[in-house]
Amino acid sequence: MPAHDDPLAGALAAIVGAPHVLTDPEVKATYEVDWTSRYRGESRLVVRPAGTAEVAAVVRECAAAGVPIVAQGGNTGFVGGGVPRGGEVVLSLARMDDVEPPDQAAAQIAAGAGATLAAVQDAARRAGHFFSIDLGARDSATIGGLLATNAGGTRAFRYGMARAHVVGIEAVLANGAVVSRMAGLPKDNTGYDLAQLLVGSEGTLGVITRARLALTSRGGSVATALVGIESTAEAVELFARLRRDLPGLDAAELFYANGLELVRAHAGLPAPLARAFPAYLLLECSAVAGAQDDLVAALGADADAVLADDSTTRQRLWRYRESHTEAVSARWIPLKLDVALPLSRLAAFVDELTAFARAELPAAQVFVYGHAGDGNLHVQLVGLDAAAERDAMAAVLALVARNGGSIGAEHGVGVAKRDWLHLTRAPGDVAAMQAVKRALDPEGVLNPGVLFPDGT
């Protein structure tokens, strides 16, 4: 219906301007489906505020009308947490994309929730700093989404998840109150850290509108190696040794022979090493100078490795790892599971998963890859129908839980995993989470249906 037929659309247009309230079904449509095409729902309307004060006014207006809100950033999530289930207002932060020049003394950068990860990385780099969050969706994923989901990525084992980068946050709570702590104080112990509570809460406790983020210094010398290895266990051992002996190690990515073959076919890439291996570790380290010498010394002379210390070769090596998602998605709509295991259980889990798939899912292919440094694996299953997918998902998540792992590593719970929350969070734990939710959003305005099992 046209905007003027919906009184809420009219009220929101008075806040953000009529061009930024979208009610046309065709225009709304791109906001109503996630990029995996698995999650979709019709929105009441889409509203695109220009700043924190407008977000606060929008939240108050929606709360008064009893209409729930789904905040949306770059829409690159995997778990359906950023698209409507049906009837919600989609609050897009896309217009709030400014990036401030870095604060040189404090090594910090402030940006709006709608700024892309790549824009923040670039601004940091131009100022001689390094923003250490990195992941494949860097050109689309936004700061607000990265924080709302506590994104991880390839550097997290060394520099921490998104939450470790937060030195200030601005957010709108469900009652329209603005929480703003943007002075950039790395040390600030004056009560509960609401910023840390909001990070990873998947839009259910507040709408993050702006953040101030810590930058780091990486050193100008970077070296990369792709190492052929015989087993997951060998990967874990090698990583444990390198992280201790090589403080500059800042990426350790794992993938397997079947994924490599798929990637090579998809992207037309040559074999990376003289012979094929069961598994591969992509390692990267940085230093003020001499990173490649450090890396070679730490690997040892007899390692089966190809090295890169120029950016062209480096990008070529990274393609073997980063093309996995694309290569799988080009052929199938995979069931994507993002899980974490204790490093001491990583090898056992991969073996058990392989045995399970062979015995129980003969029609399926399983691709496993991920961030070995923090035990984070992306498990992609293809070739299953919808019913088989749901059974396989339940079985794999249970296998993760039995190995002491987490069913949501860097992609969260969203809609996708809410029914399995109990696998890794105890009843008292879930009760505490729900008490916090009721305390900060008693009317259930913010992203209902996400995180908690339906009807709880």
Next chain:
Amino acid sequence: MPAHDDPLAGALAAIVGAPHVLTDPEVKATYEVDWTSRYRGESRLVVRPAGTAEVAAVVRECAAAGVPIVAQGGNTGFVGGGVPRGGEVVLSLARMDDVEPPDQAAAQIAAGAGATLAAVQDAARRAGHFFSIDLGARDSATIGGLLATNAGGTRAFRYGMARAHVVGIEAVLANGAVVSRMAGLPKDNTGYDLAQLLVGSEGTLGVITRARLALTSRGGSVATALVGIESTAEAVELFARLRRDLPGLDAAELFYANGLELVRAHAGLPAPLARAFPAYLLLECSAVAGAQDDLVAALGADADAVLADDSTTRQRLWRYRESHTEAVSARWIPLKLDVALPLSRLAAFVDELTAFARAELPAAQVFVYGHAGDGNLHVQLVGLDAAAERDAMAAVLALVARNGGSIGAEHGVGVAKRDWLHLTRAPGDVAAMQAVKRALDPEGVLNPGVLFPDGT
């Protein structure tokens, strides 16, 4: 009164054993005063449980009896958050001091809340790792206290505050529920991070009983320099340059001429440099090899600096900084304020503080020192009577707030600063904190009187 006269003492003795319920006034006394001698109150009794299950039973028993609980670790806090105000049960975590051997693959270490920082540092070091939290009270401060107060210290600007080290936590909530996430998963996005909410909550939301902490790798080569500088502004500029060019920089401590003179007189130390300077920066950096070369190159040939690359000289340089607290406390009972400023305002704040003290507090001496890297200053005022102290505290905290700083940097709010919470937290912010407090501790069992202004 003897234990058997207090029914609560009897009930707690049934949980922890009679020898671990202390009711004798002389025995209780050491638990009832903080080490600054500023905060004290009589406890109902002291209970010393041996594990998480006992803590949970103690909390349930106290809650049922309507008796509030003050959790206590090493009792090294500065803000009165770990001693009773009057009538509480003191729950000492001291017996829960086990330290597990480090997990080599994951670079993590698990310890009970009562383990000292030094014990954890030592266990990490023996396994070839580095536990990066460090502060002067390392031999007494405990893991539980460090996390409950989100401790900072000398390495925080590089490795983060205590919260950044948490990969798992076990805690007891006010209703006796145990929250336990100790698998050691650096990536675990399955709902609200209750661990992060508990960290820094000063014992008001739960009792932390155990933690799993991230270790890091520092490199075996360490270099230290004490640099004479002309002004706070020069210190900020030098630090900004070094943190960008020298990724291995992991300490940057600031102190001034009057503090150095006091320390030298107290500890009988020689002048560190050929001439006196208005201010000093103590810098430390680490690398796989060649840390001293890196540091000298980054400082430049004409820096007024004394260098150390052996541990004896290093410890001598650190004494100039670390003896400040002791040197002041040996002569006075100082008013200690722990504040943080944006680095861009640090120099202006120190100038304004100096001018204020000269004009308004002619009887006082002011010692300023701290962690320059994160804008964290310890301001100690001596020579004031109690009334003048309160006025001076209000004035200095207001000055901090006007400069965009925090009134509680690494020592928290406790009792000491609860009346000034409004200076840096907005009403909507405090309301959200209070909603969380009511949600998780509706009866106000845990550490009442701390954090929030009285009667709120």
